[in-house]
Amino acid sequence: MANVLLGATGSVAAVRVPALAAALAAAGHDVKVVATDAAAYFFDPADPALAGRLYRDADEWPGERYGRGDSVLHVELRKWADLFLIAPLDANTLAKLAVGLCDNCLTCVWRAWDQTRPVVLAPAMNTLMWEHPFTRRHLRSLAADFGAGHIPAHLDGAALLAQINDRSPTLRVVSPITKLLACGDVGVGAMAEVADVVAAVVNRRDAKTPSKTPIQI
Numbered sequence: 001m002a003n004v005l006l007g008a009t010g011s012v013a014a015v016r017v018p019a020l021a022a023a024l025a026a027a028g029h030d031v032k033v034v035a036t037d038a039a040a041y042f043f044d045p046a047d048p049a050l051a052g053r054l055y056r057d058a059d060e061w062p063g064e065r066y067g068r069g070d071s072v073l074h075v076e077l078r079k080w081a082d083l084f085l086i087a088p089l090d091a092n093t094l095a096k097l098a099v100g101l102c103d104n105c106l107t108c109v110w111r112a113w114d115q116t117r118p119v120v121l122a123p124a125m126n127t128l129m130w131e132h133p134f135t136r137r138h139l140r141s142l143a144a145d146f147g148a149g150h151i152p153a154h155l156d157g158a159a160l161l162a163q164i165n166d167r168s169p170t171l172r173v174v175s176p177i178t179k180l181l182a183c184g185d186v187g188v189g190a191m192a193e194v195a196d197v198v199a200a201v202v203n204r205r206d207a208k209t210p211s212k213t214p215i216q217i
Contacts, residue, residue, distance in 0.1 A: 001028035002205040005081035007106045010038025012182040013088035013124035013191035017042075018049040020087060023198050025049075034077060034106045036093070060105045074108035084113055085201055087174070088124035088191045091135065098138035115146055115170065118204040122174040122197050127187030130176060136160060139173065146171035157188075174200045 004024050008017045017033065024031045034055045035045075045054055060073045078084075086093070086106070093107065102111040113119070121142075129135065139160060140151050148167035155163055161173050174197055178188045191197070 001030070002082040002201070003080055004029045004031050004201060005077055005084050005109065006031055006033045007084065007086035007089075007109065008033060008035040008039040008043075009086065009088060009090040009093040009106065010036055010041065011088035011090040011124040011191065012042055014039040014042035016088075016191065016194060018044070018047040020194050020197060021053060022049040023194050024085075024201065027198055027202065029201070032077065032080065034074075034109060036104050036106055038090075039088075055105060057105050060108075074105050075112055077105075077109050078112045078114070081109075081117070083118045083120065083201060083205060084109065085120045085122070085197070086110075087120070087122035087197050089121045090123075091125045091129045091132075094121075094123065094138050094142075095134065098141040118170045118172070119146065120172045120174060120197070120200045120204055122191050122200070123176050123189075124191035125176070125189050126181060126183055127185055127189045130187075130189040131156075139164065143168055143171060170204075172200050172204050 006021055006024065008014050017039065021031050021033055031053055032055065033050055033053050037057060040056060055073060055077065096107050097110050100111060102108040123130065136156060143151055143164040146168040147170065148164055151163045158175065161175050165172050174192045176188055177190050177192055179190045180186050181189055
């Protein structure tokens with residue numbers, strides 16, 4: 001099985017982060033969680049499923065001042081992980097990933113990520129946010145960065161994700177689903193079911209790089 005780094009961002013779907021971490025562990029994976037402060041609004045950081053696994057921005061530089069030789073958490077997490085899963089991936093963080101912003105621990109892991117290692121993204125956002133032209137643009141940008149080549153700009157929805165998943169050797173995007181959203185709208189945008197996200201990780205785990213010396217963090 002794999003060392004899976006679960007990234008959680010500020011979508012309401014972050015309520016499922018403990019269940020997702022537990023499901024990944026039950027599938028045999030070693031799991032660590034890096035969460036934005038916005039994500040932690042939606043789940044209890046003290047949940048038993050996250051015990052000893054959860055890292056937040058405050059853990060990046062916990063001392064009063066940096067000292068030469070101090071551990072750099074986002075790099076250590078990247079070294080440890082075989083696969084980076086971001087679930088849920090909200091619209092704000094998707095935009096940051098696409099343009100290279102790294103203003104928290106999670107996005108710093110992304111910027112430091114070895115793109116030969118697999119990544120699974122599970123977007124979750126309001127329907128109109130999902131259907132916004134920026135979302136397509138950002139997904140196409142990420143796909144290009146992960147070796148998918150040119151993907152036609154006119155593709156949308158399932159066709160776009162099919163092209164990304166077919167063409168990129170390491171990137172997989174798990175399609176959001178249609179349901180009653182937390183905001184009261186009905187439409188596509190809800191994060192895929194936990195079992196489907198775990199299945200995507202299983203399908204991608206064979207793309208990981210050879211085993212590495214374990215990193216203690």
